[in-house]
Amino acid sequence: MVINRHQLRExxxxxxxxxxxxxxxxxxxxxxxxLAPGFxxxxxxxxxxxxxxxxxxxxxxxxxxxxxxxVPVRRALLMVxxxxxxxxxxxxxxxxxxxxxxxxxxGKGKAR
Numbered sequence: 001m002v003i004n005r006h007q008l009r010e011x012x013x014x015x016x017x018x019x020x021x022x023x024x025x026x027x028x029x030x031x032x033x034x035l036a037p038g039f040x041x042x043x044x045x046x047x048x049x050x051x052x053x054x055x056x057x058x059x060x061x062x063x064x065x066x067x068x069x070x071v072p073v074r075r076a077l078l079m080v081x082x083x084x085x086x087x088x089x090x091x092x093x094x095x096x097x098x099x100x101x102x103x104x105x106x107g108k109g110k111a112r
Contacts, residue, residue, distance in 0.1 A: 007025055007026060007027055008023050008024070008025050008040075008043055008046065008047075008053075009023065009024050009025075010022075010023055011023055011024045011054060020048070020050050020051055020052065021047075021048065021051045021052075022051070022052040022053075022054065023047070023051060023052065023053045023054070024053070024054045024055075024056070025053050025054070025055045025056070026055075026056040026057075026058075027055075027056075027057060027058075028057065028058055029057060030057060031055070031057055031074055031076055031091075031094065034055055034057070034076075034078065034089065035078070035089060035090075035091060037086040037087075037088045038086040038087065038088075039087070039089075040053075040080075040087040040089060041086055041087050043087060044083055044087055047080050047083060047087060048080065048083065049080050049081065049082065049083055050079065050080060051079070051080045052077060052078070052079055052080075052092070053077070053078040053079070053080070053089065054075070054076075054077055055075070055076045055077070055078055056073070056074070056075050057073075057074045057075075057076075058072065058073055058074075072097065073097045073098055074094075074095075074096060074097050075095040075096070075097070076091060076092075076093060076094045076095055077091075077092040077093040077095070078090065078091060078092060079092050
């Protein structure tokens, strides 16, 4: 699917000599579609290798899904891997959705 530039918005700019940008992206495509090479090709010239994309997806609904019921929501953190031939990203963290079980705490119950 072709994405529009307005769907990608700058979240913050990493300061310093070796800077990077963090972006937000919200769409109806699946996370698997976002991870496919070329999904972000229209953002060539905007994205740079190492940039982070906080992605939110709410897949397209069918007519029956417009009835009052939970909307499938998924959040993930992506990193731009390449901008050469195709813009490619890698999955850094899949946060899942609001109904997923809590992740275990690291070092739970241990003093630091």
